[in-house]
Amino acid sequence: MTEMLAKRREEEDCKLCPKFTQTFMMLGKKWNGLIIEVLLERPTLRFKDIAGAITKCSDRVLCERLKELEDEQIVVRNTYPGSSRVDYSLTERGRELAPVMEAVHKWSDKWC
Numbered sequence: 001m002t003e004m005l006a007k008r009r010e011e012e013d014c015k016l017c018p019k020f021t022q023t024f025m026m027l028g029k030k031w032n033g034l035i036i037e038v039l040l041e042r043p044t045l046r047f048k049d050i051a052g053a054i055t056k057c058s059d060r061v062l063c064e065r066l067k068e069l070e071d072e073q074i075v076v077r078n079t080y081p082g083s084s085r086v087d088y089s090l091t092e093r094g095r096e097l098a099p100v101m102e103a104v105h106k107w108s109d110k111w112c
Contacts, residue, residue: 029065
């Protein structure tokens with residue numbers, strides 16, 4: 001019985017926080033970090049400008065990722081009445097990722 005309790009405690013200790021897991025699922029998805037980085041550098045961009053900055057990402061995938069980041073309230077899609085203009089910017093939640101991205105820059109400068 002004691003072995004079962006010890007094993008259960010060990011399994012519980014190894015579980016990651018669900019919020020941490022959700023965050024890494026979003027940030028770790030291919031292209032999301034780069035989209036956030038591009039929008040941190042230039043706060044408002046049209047789709048073609050984001051696509052031009054992330055050239056290896058297909059338009060279809062970029063569109064999907066922007067929609068996902070919208071759903072996560074990281075990115076906002078801005079439309080303008082009477083115009084076909086659409087652009088994207090970071091929400092406050094997205095802008096608060098700046099220190100995280102800076103830490104990634106420092107780590108990559110040191111280790112990559």
